[in-house]
Amino acid sequence: MQPPIADYALIGDTRSAALISRAGSIDWLAWPRFDAPSVFARLLDWNHGGFFSIAPSVPFRATRRYIDDTNVLETTFETDGGAAKLVDLMPVMSEEAKLSRLTPFRQILRRIECVRGEVPVEVIYAPRPAYARVMPRLEQRRDSVVSEWKARVLNLRSDAAFVIEGSTASSRFTLGAGQRRTFALAYDDHTPAVLPRLDDDAISESIAFWRTWASQLGYRGPYRDLVMRSALVLKLLTYAPSGAIVAAPTTSLPEAIGGVRNWDYRYCWLRDASFTVAALYDCGFQREGAAFVDWLLYSTRLTQPRLQMLYDVFGESKVPERELGHLEGYRGSKPVRVGNDAHGQFQLDVYGELLSAIDEASQRGERIDRDIRRLIDRIAALVIKRWREPDAGIWEKRGGVHQHVHGKVMAWLALDCAEHLGCTIRGLPEAKQAIHDEVMARGFDSRHNTFVDIYDSEEVDASLLYVARVGFIPPDDPRMLGTIDAIRTALGHDGLLYRYDTERVKDGLPPGEGAFLPCSFWLAEALALAGKRDEARRVFEDAAAHANDVGLLAEEIDVETGALLGNFPQALTHIGLMNAALALQTE
Numbered sequence: 001m002q003p004p005i006a007d008y009a010l011i012g013d014t015r016s017a018a019l020i021s022r023a024g025s026i027d028w029l030a031w032p033r034f035d036a037p038s039v040f041a042r043l044l045d046w047n048h049g050g051f052f053s054i055a056p057s058v059p060f061r062a063t064r065r066y067i068d069d070t071n072v073l074e075t076t077f078e079t080d081g082g083a084a085k086l087v088d089l090m091p092v093m094s095e096e097a098k099l100s101r102l103t104p105f106r107q108i109l110r111r112i113e114c115v116r117g118e119v120p121v122e123v124i125y126a127p128r129p130a131y132a133r134v135m136p137r138l139e140q141r142r143d144s145v146v147s148e149w150k151a152r153v154l155n156l157r158s159d160a161a162f163v164i165e166g167s168t169a170s171s172r173f174t175l176g177a178g179q180r181r182t183f184a185l186a187y188d189d190h191t192p193a194v195l196p197r198l199d200d201d202a203i204s205e206s207i208a209f210w211r212t213w214a215s216q217l218g219y220r221g222p223y224r225d226l227v228m229r230s231a232l233v234l235k236l237l238t239y240a241p242s243g244a245i246v247a248a249p250t251t252s253l254p255e256a257i258g259g260v261r262n263w264d265y266r267y268c269w270l271r272d273a274s275f276t277v278a279a280l281y282d283c284g285f286q287r288e289g290a291a292f293v294d295w296l297l298y299s300t301r302l303t304q305p306r307l308q309m310l311y312d313v314f315g316e317s318k319v320p321e322r323e324l325g326h327l328e329g330y331r332g333s334k335p336v337r338v339g340n341d342a343h344g345q346f347q348l349d350v351y352g353e354l355l356s357a358i359d360e361a362s363q364r365g366e367r368i369d370r371d372i373r374r375l376i377d378r379i380a381a382l383v384i385k386r387w388r389e390p391d392a393g394i395w396e397k398r399g400g401v402h403q404h405v406h407g408k409v410m411a412w413l414a415l416d417c418a419e420h421l422g423c424t425i426r427g428l429p430e431a432k433q434a435i436h437d438e439v440m441a442r443g444f445d446s447r448h449n450t451f452v453d454i455y456d457s458e459e460v461d462a463s464l465l466y467v468a469r470v471g472f473i474p475p476d477d478p479r480m481l482g483t484i485d486a487i488r489t490a491l492g493h494d495g496l497l498y499r500y501d502t503e504r505v506k507d508g509l510p511p512g513e514g515a516f517l518p519c520s521f522w523l524a525e526a527l528a529l530a531g532k533r534d535e536a537r538r539v540f541e542d543a544a545a546h547a548n549d550v551g552l553l554a555e556e557i558d559v560e561t562g563a564l565l566g567n568f569p570q571a572l573t574h575i576g577l578m579n580a581a582l583a584l585q586t587e
Contacts, residue, residue, distance in 0.1 A: 001331065002042075002043070002331050003021050003022065004563055005253060005554060005564040005565065006554075006563070007021050007022045008021055008028075008568065009022075009064060009548075010233070010236055010552060010569055011072075011088050011090050011108070012071065012236040012237075013091065013106070013107075014092065014235060014238050014240040016030060016031050016034055016036070016090070017029075017034065017236055019043060023053065023055050024053055024054045024062070024075055024086050025052065025054075025055070027041075027051050028250060029108075030249075030266070031187045032106050033313060034237075034246045034249055034266045034313060035246075035267065035313065035338075037129065037130045038050075038131050039127050039128070039187070041131055041327065043250065044252060044327050044328070044329055045132060045326075045327040046328070047328070048128065048326075048327075048328075051126055052126070052127070052185065053122075054123050054183065055077060055121070055122065056077050056119050056122070057172060058079050058080070059079065059080075060077045060078060061079075062076065063075070063549075064076065066229070066232075066551075067207060069210065069211050069214040069215075070211060070214070071210055071235070072088070072089045072206055073087070073089065073550070074087050074088075079117075079119055081118050082114055082119045083117065083119065084113060084119040085115055086110065086111070086112045087110070087111045087112075087113075089109055089202075089206050091107050091109055091202040091203075092206050092209045093205050093209060094209065104196050105189065105190070105194070106186065107184060107185065108184070108185045109182070109184050110183040110185075111182045112175070112181055113178075114180070116177055118176050119174065119175050120172070120175075121172070121173055121174070122171075123170060124170050125156055125168065125169045126168040127147055128167070129154075130149070133326070135166075135167045138167060138169050143157055143159065144156060144157045144158075145164065145169045147167075151189055151190070152189045153187070154186070155187075155188075155193060155195060156169070156185045157183075158171070158181065158183045158184070158198070159198060160181045184196030214231070214232065217283055217284050218283055219282075219283050219578075221584065225551070226544050226547075226551065226577060227283060227577070227578055227581050229550075229552075229574075230551075230574035230575070230577050231280075231283055231285060231578065233571070234279075234575065235288065236249075237249060237569075238288060238292075242291075242295050243292050243293075244268040244292070244295045244311075244312075244314075244315075245268055245276060246266050246267060246268055247265040247267065247269050247310075247570065247571050247572060248566075248568060249266060249567075249569075250265065250266070251265065251336070252333070252335070252337050252567075253554075253567045253568055254333035254565065254566070255512075255514055255555070255556050255565055255566050256514065256558075257332075258331070258333055259512055260333075260334070260335065260510060261509060261512075262330075262336065262337055263337060263340060264319075264321070264339055264340045265340075265570075267312050267313075268295070268312070269572075270300075270310065270353050271350060271353055272353075273292075273354055274359075274360055275572070276292055276575050277357040277360040277361055279575050279579050279582070280292065283578055286364070290366060293358065293361045296357055296358075297375065298315050299314075299317075300315075302315055304378060305378035305379050305381065307354060309342060309343060309345055309350050310343050311343075317343065319339045320339045321337055321338070321339040321340050322338060323335040323337055324336040324338060342392075342396040342398075345391075347391050347392055347394065348386070348387065348407035348410060348411050349391075349394050349404075349406055349411075350410075351383050351411060351414040352410030352413035353410065355421070356414075356417050358372065358376065358421065359417040362421060368421060373422070376421050377423055379414065380414065380415060380423050383411050383431070384425070384427050384431040387408065389401075390403050391407045393407060393463075395463070395499055395500065397505075398507060398508035398509060399507045399508030399509075400508070404454055405451055405454065405455065406453070406463035408435055408439050408443060409443075409466060409472050412436055412439070412470075412472060413472070415432040416432060419432070439472075443455055448482070449478070449479060449483075450464075450486035451464045451483045452464075453505070460483070460486050460487050460490050460500075461505075462487055462497050462498070462499050462522065462523075463499070464483050465483075465484070465487065465519070466522070467483065468526060469526065469529065475529035476529075480526075480530065481530060484527065487523070488523070493515055493559040495543070496515035496519075496546075496557055496559055497515055497516060497519040498514075498516060499519060514556030514559065515557045516555065517543060517554060517555060517570070517573045517576075518572045518575075518576040520576075521543055521573070521576030521579070521580040522580075524536045524539040525579055525580040533584065536583070536584060537584060540584060546562070546564070552569040553573040555568070555572070555573060
């Protein structure tokens with residue numbers, strides 16, 4: 001059986017990322033960027049997807065950690081005869097260093113060293129490019145195993161000897177105390193290909209890079225380690241050339257084992273924009289916050305004033321969804337999807353997210369130029385024109401459009417932020433008031449003292465926790481407190497929250513998913529803002545306890561087993577953690 005999702009750790013270079021199991025196997029890697037076809041996809045097809053494993057060839061116990069304040073992974077294997085440490089990373093360096101050194105286009109570096117006794121080791125290298133549609137021919141060339149397809153080349157260089165059998169290479173050796181072997185896997189899609197180096201420089205330079213970056217952290221509260229790991233995850237999920245932050249580095253990890261709610265999250269969602277900007281700036285990462293805002297402005301200019309809910313890392317608006325029928329899926333969860341058809345949905349909330357992100361950046365000193373002001377005016381005009389229309393809602397439901405209260409609140413936020421930013425377009429104050437009045441008349445259930453998910457309904461969903469966060473009503477307003485209570489009653493399970501009730505709410509898909517972990521952090525933040533700080537801490541700490549052993553959080557949790565579900569690690573969950581920790585920081 002495939003390992004639990006919690007068994008995986010993440011390494012990356014702010015362009016691409018790999019998932020590595022506790023047993024030392026790279027089971028997911030898409031190169032050269034997050035949304036590219038995979039090189040290893042055993043995560044989505046255990047028998048055919050391809051992998052690259054380094055581990056003892058005898059029974060072992062594994063523990064692991066990230067080297068302090070870095071994204072360099074260290075796994076310790078304990079056997080009856082000895083112990084070995086495996087270090088995994090994608091080498092990173094400063095832009096200045098790149099100017100003076102020739103390096104592969106993409107690279108993974110792996111080093112295993114015996115630290116006690118003797119450890120027999122087995123290495124298996126089974127690349128299966130193009131989502132496992134290509135069975136590459138491997139060739140031994142001096143100290144490298146090389147495979148080529150189309151105009152691409154993989155070069156595995158090592159000081160260990162390999163035996164090649166078809167499309168798989170393996171190596172077996174025994175290490176004594178102090179002995180080590182290094183494996184450097186490089187990818188190039190242009191010529192000439194650059195061979196990776198096997199020396200210590202890449203490891204030490206990468207550790208220094210991450211520690212220098214991490215030293216910017218401005219959070220000084222009691223959850224420093226949690227916030228630091230979340231910030232490092234966000235940095236790994238950043239596509240540095242553009243500033244985009246993908247929702248997750250994976251596709252099609254299921255929201256319920258064996259279910260069909262399997263989506264490609266290797267894109268950037270506007271839904272997360274204002275949360276992301278606030279978290280980055282307020283934790284001290286101004287450069288990343290500004291770069292993300294720049295990406296938001298660039299990508300949305302391509303479709304403005306109409307906005308999509310998601311774009312790719314370069315701002316491309318077309319990410320058509322298709323199914324990969326030849327892959328079995330994680331633990332048989334089909335279909336495996338690439339692309340995401342939700343990009344074509346009309347979601348009213350994204351207009352509030354974008355203008356709120358611009359407003360957050362402006363409050364922190366970023367300059368608002370003439371082009372941005374023109375964009376603000378055009379978006380405000382569109383919201384005034386379209387706010388009464390039904391939309392698909394924040395949760396990307398595929399069951400049609402409705403009058404979602406969260407969308408209306410975010411439309412109100414769009415106009416509120418436009419006012420803050422100096423927009424004087426005709427009709428703005430009147431439209432803003434009209435939205436507020438209509439939400440209070442049709443989106444608030446006075447009998448049960450709660451906001452509802454859709455006009456005139458009696459259901460709630462967790463996105464209503466936004467209502468006070470964006471200033472629609474005060475956080476300690478009795479109506480907000482009633483909404484929090486209603487959400488916890490209807491959607492809560494042992495401190496966790498579902499997004500909505502998939503049994504009762506028709507969303508175009510079979511019912512069944514895990515509790516949505518970001519919502520627990522939204523709840524903690526809402527409680528903190530309402531002055532219920534002790535309760536907020538309990539909710540926060542209970543949610544954070546669901547991180548795996550190296551501090552990574554998934555999208556969802558199986559409430560019965562505690563298993564992590566959904567694409568992993570999930571940016572929105574870590575963003576929610578950072579914002580909730582910030583809300584709890586100030587007494």
